[in-house]
Amino acid sequence: MIKAPIPPDETDRLQALRQLLILDTPPEERFDRIVQFAANELDVPMALITLVDAERQWFKARVGLDVCETARETSFCGHAIMKDEILLVADATLDERFHDNPVVTSEPHVRFYAGAPLQLPTGEKVGTLCVIDSTPRQMDAVDLAILSSLRDLVVEELVHRDAQNDTSPDQPHDN
């Protein structure tokens, strides 16, 4: 297994992620419906919006997975945020980066993974929209374009949410 690497802009990336004020927040319908749509459209049992924190990946929205976070070093998404394009792993057991990864060799037995990096307008990749299956599979150009389109919606929602936070009224204070 190759541990998830640390990108060169890690400090800025973590700062951008934390400025979103989204880590460990409750589920939100606007994100839940995107992962549900991705799972239905692409016929996969698992779909996630992941945010890659310093030591963990935390799931803002999830379909088909019970846990809310996993270790960063064993995460596929930690690899996906290293690239601009979608990371496509057709069969994890045949990939040197993942073949002996615990999430491949035991539950949830990941075989197929496709992760589209969530790149903020400022350039930092804070996580992914990913779809996962426990059987090997491929994606064609239409599947990839659909995943990319859904990823763009997630980024729009993250930016919109961030803007809402910025415009929320401050706590009352005396002048």
Next chain:
Amino acid sequence: MTTDKHNILLVEKNAMVGSVIASTAYQLNLATVRKVASTSAARQYLMNDRISALIATIDDEVADLAFLQALRDASFRAPSDIPIAVITPTCDGEFAEKLKALRVSRILLKPFKVRDVISTIELVTAPGG
């Protein structure tokens, strides 16, 4: 095929579905897809803009078929013979005959997948589509 050539109007109430269809068609360089939420909004759009194909969700059979008939009657800026596809929850024989009379190229039944709409866009943007 280029996005300059094909300008498709999509009538779809669900904004997320419309956005994913438009973005996917753009990324695949199939067409530029303009989105409106209703046939009344489509009428407004077609007063000012030309399109090369229409994909319309049928929610109100009478009103929506009247819109398609108006399109075929050259009531708008679009050519009256453009390809039309419809999305509908159900389609019995009588309804299918009405759509056939309106020269509808394809009927998509709900629930549909974005992939199905992309195939439809490929169909209506193909030469002779």
